[in-house]
Amino acid sequence: MAIGLTLADFRTAAATLGCTSVQIRAVWEVESGGGWFTDVRSDILALDGPGGFLDGPHLPKILFEAHVFDRRTAGRYRDSHPNLSSRVWNRKLYIGGQGEYVRLWKAMQLDRHAALKSASVGGAQIMGFNHRLAGFDTVEAYWEAMKVSEAAHLQAFATFIENRGLVKALKAISNSPEDCIAFARGYNGPGYARNNYHVKIAQAHARYA
Secondary structure, three states: OOOOOHEEEEEEEEHOOOOOHHHHHHHHHOOOOEEEEOOHHHHOOOOOOOOOOOOOEEEEOOOEEEEHHHOOOOOOOOOOOOOOOOOOOOOOHOOOOOHHHHHHHHHHOOOHHHHHHOOOEEEOOHHHHOOOOOOOOOOOHHHHHHHOOOOHHHHHHHHHHOOOOHHHHOOOHOOOOOHHHHHHHHHHHHHHHOHHHHHHHHHHHHHHH
16 A cells, blocks of 8 residues: 555646646645544454454545535434534534544444445545545445545546546646636635635645746
C-alpha cells in the first residue's frame, strides 16, 4: 500500500483531466485534509476482527454524517440511536478522528448500505452517496478502493471533478484568485468566499508553478 502521493500521481490525474499537474495539485492541497490513519487503534480493529471491514494498519480518514444516515433510513433509528441518526446536522455528534469508524461500524449494524453512503471518505472526503460521481458503480466498490491507496483517492477526486462538470473551471486556475473563483464556487458552493477557497487555491498554485 502506498501512503502519500507522488508527482507521478498528480501527472496521471492531470492527464486524465487535460489540466496541468500544478492545477490539480493546488486544488488537492486546499480541498483535502490528509488521507490516512496510519496507526489504527486496536479497539477499532477489534470491532469486527481480523479480515473484517475495519482491518489493517492503515485506514482512510472518514467523517460519519448522522443527518445523512437519518435521511437514508427514513428516520427509523432517530429515537433509538440519536448519536447516529439526526433529523438535522449537529456538530456535537462528531467524535472525530478514528472514533468516526466506531460510529460507522455501529451504523453498519443497523443498515450497512445506508451507513456506507453516509460517511465521507479519503483525502478529498467524497461522500459515499457520491460513489457514482467518483467513478464507482457501487458504494462497496468505492470503499474498497478508498482503502487501497491515496492515489485511488486522487483518481476518485479527478473523476468527481469531471462528472461535476468542473474541468473547464479547473483548467482556468492560475496564480490569480479571480481565476480560481469558478472552481471554488463549483466545488465548495456559495460559501467559498467566506472561507477564501479561491485565494487559497491561487496561493497553492503559485507555490507549485
